[in-house]
Amino acid sequence: MEARNSARYPLCVLLTPEALATIQACTAAAYDQQRSEWGGLLWGRLFVHPMKGMVPVIVAATNGVCRATPTSCEILPASWQAGERELADQRLGGLQCLGDFHSHPKMGVFMSGPDRLSFWSYGHVSHWLGMVVDPWRSDYGIFAKCSADRFERIPCFVMSHRIAQVLNLPRPVSGRLAGRGHLVSSQGGNHRAIR
Numbered sequence: 001m002e003a004r005n006s007a008r009y010p011l012c013v014l015l016t017p018e019a020l021a022t023i024q025a026c027t028a029a030a031y032d033q034q035r036s037e038w039g040g041l042l043w044g045r046l047f048v049h050p051m052k053g054m055v056p057v058i059v060a061a062t063n064g065v066c067r068a069t070p071t072s073c074e075i076l077p078a079s080w081q082a083g084e085r086e087l088a089d090q091r092l093g094g095l096q097c098l099g100d101f102h103s104h105p106k107m108g109v110f111m112s113g114p115d116r117l118s119f120w121s122y123g124h125v126s127h128w129l130g131m132v133v134d135p136w137r138s139d140y141g142i143f144a145k146c147s148a149d150r151f152e153r154i155p156c157f158v159m160s161h162r163i164a165q166v167l168n169l170p171r172p173v174s175g176r177l178a179g180r181g182h183l184v185s186s187q188g189g190n191h192r193a194i195r
């Protein structure tokens, strides 16, 4: 697979266990502390599929700077700077922002009205991913465009370190929660693992 950008749409997504652990840590911490949703950013690389479309590979997730309530989460612009700082701290170079994630604590995975508006605010970015997670129901969904005006939930695979090595991807710290040193395991999820 060749790493480059194109106007094609994502077929499926690969995700490192470390990124999933960070997503779980960020969203669980916010719920524990303030009973709110929470979110952040997804970073990685795009691979062009030989037949059609592209395969975004999420290497790392970074904790967002959010305005959040029990039923809403706005990922603020400061999240980009905070994310780039976190990547630099972990010496993760050559990654681009592929999308964002936010939690629906105990509500399940779906795209709400505000989620759709937020997703289409990136309408010019063909590969943009909107990830909605409910770790309490072990539900992790990634939504991507399938045409200029439609999106769908696409398959998401957690990949092994061997595949990350083959793709020459940097390895992030597992479950890193910037500024709090909080670690969680990467158990759970309805994703399928590929090795």
Ligand SMILES: [Zn+2]
Pocket (backbone or CB within 6 Å): 102, 103, 104, 110, 111, 112, 115, 132
């Ligand atoms: Zn939402």
